[in-house]
Amino acid sequence: MDRRVLFAILFLFAGGATGVGVATFAFVGVDDANAEATVVWESEPAAGDDGTGAATVDVDGETWVVQPTVEDGERAVRAVTPGEGRAWTTRISDEAAASGDTAEPGDTSGAVGESGENGTDPVGVSRLATGTLAGDPVVALTTASGRLVVLNAADGDERFAVDLGGPGGVAPALGDPTGDGSTLVVAAAADGSVLAVDADGDPVFEASVDGRVERRPLVVGPDPDPDGRDEGIPGGVAVSTAGTDPGTVHFIGESGETRWTRTPTVTAVGWNAAVTRRGPVLTLGGSNGNLEALEVADGSSRYEVGLQDRPVAVGEADDGRILVGGVGSIWAVSLLDGEVVWKQQYGGQTRVNAPGIGRVTGDDTFESAAVNREGEVLGLTPTGEVVLRGSVPETVVYAGPLFADADDDGTDEVLVVDQNGVVRALST
Missing domain, CATH: 2.40.128.630 (Lipocalin)
Structure with a gap:
């Protein structure tokens, strides 16, 4: 397929709802002048992770990749140092393991077809969330039976585990809803129970919403002076419930x-x-x-x-x-008014996963990167121009890109995690 088409052509784009103005955007094509990224390192597979469960966490200035996995028939979390290998593996115990419970649908990474030592499936766990509690990097998850588990990212030791009060399996979130510097871990049970705990696992608040929760909560910090107005906007936690459309x-x-x-x-x-x-x-x-x-x-x-x-x-x-x-497309949309700033097409009719942002060119600016279901990767400038491209052939990718310096050159590589949990670093 010839990708050297339609570079920097301007189009008019009509908004999709009443009240949305007409936006002008650059439609940027791919040409042959871009740097070609190739695979410079890859990890072992992670059974039980289709790629969407992986996350990155900063440990002493290094970016590690953490993933849910299954080892010896038991659910676990592993940490991998890109460019090197595995740092630690921690088994996730759960009282529901013997019953064969699996993760709920939504933002989850459920049990796979490997049986535990007693013939049951490994316990279902959610996708992973990462962040910092009281200065320490951590990894958080929920289990299908309803536990919030937080691990220390440096060594995999359990920091705390608490009951959610309802079935889990939805990814938790970390953030500071008050703006006072105190990060909370927020988890929502599938039945609508919401729990926020502090750095020690002690409850800060509990709440309940009507409906089934199948998507990770979002922690939003306060905005004390939006657009120069005197009144501030307080922070909090957003929870989305599934329903009849x-x-x-x-x-x-x-x-x-x-x-x-x-x-x-x-x-x-x-x-x-x-x-x-x-x-x-x-x-x-x-x-x-x-x-x-x-x-x-x-x-x-x-x-x-x-x-x-x-x-x-x-x-x-x-x-x-x-x-x-x-x-087949990526958009950059203005958060203020919904105008499409630029649009980039690649990969024909292949779905593009959620794009990410990292530093991949070494010039101290943030670039966006995207990977589609066929493992094709694009890195783009803030104006939508392509600065790198590459691919992981003969694979299927459901996850968006991650970023880490895998070869110690001071520049982030784009990390692609495929359907088998294999992490690959692409570099120019």
Whole structure:
């Protein structure tokens, strides 16, 4: 396929909802002047991880990859140092292991077809979340039977484990909803129970929402002075419930009170939180191909914009823009008004996973990167121009890209985690 097409052509893009203005964007093609990235390192497979369970965590200035896995018939979490190998492995025990419970659908990484030593499936666990508690890097997960487990990232030792009060399997979140520097771990049980704990595992607040939770909660920090206004916007925790098209979004305050509940227009298949100069927003990628942004202040819709007629995956945000992946395309969308700043096409009709942001060129600027289901990788500048491309042939990839310096050259490599949990580092 010839990818040297349509470079820097300007198009007009009509918004997908009433009240969304017409946006001008650059449609950027791929040419042969870009650096070719090749695989410089790969890990062993991780049974039990289809790639979507992996995350990165900073340990003493090094970026490690952590993954849920299955070893000797038991669920575990492993840490891998890109460019070197495995750092540690920790078994995840659970009282539900003997019953064969598996993870709930949604943001989960469920049990695979390996049997435990007593003939049962290994306990289901969620995808992993990483962050820092009281200065220490940690890895957090929930189990299907309803436990929140937090491990020390440096050595894999269990920091604490607490009961959720309901069935787990949904990825937890770490963040500071008050802005006072105290990071919390927030976990939502599938039945709508929400628990926030501090760095020692002690409860900070409990809450409950109506409906089934199948998506990770989002922790949003406060904005004391949005767009120069006197009144601030308090932080909190956003929880999305599944329903009969499209479910509801609940925003919970720092004491566990529900500040607002809204029904979005789109049926979200993924979401993220982002900061803008007009206050924080929740960005929802819809099954209909639309992107919707809800105001954290009151849940009202800031905008809805149509990108395509297929589901879109919400990625990371940077420089006032949110990155979105769809079928054969990547978009950078303005967080303020929904204007499409640029669009990049590659891979024909192959789905593009949620894009990420890292430093891959060594010039101290952040670039965006995306990988599609066929393992094709693109790295792009903030203006949407391609600076690297590469591929992992003959593989299937469901996860977005990760980033780490795998060859100690001071520049991040793009990490691709395939359906077998193999981590590969691509470098130019």
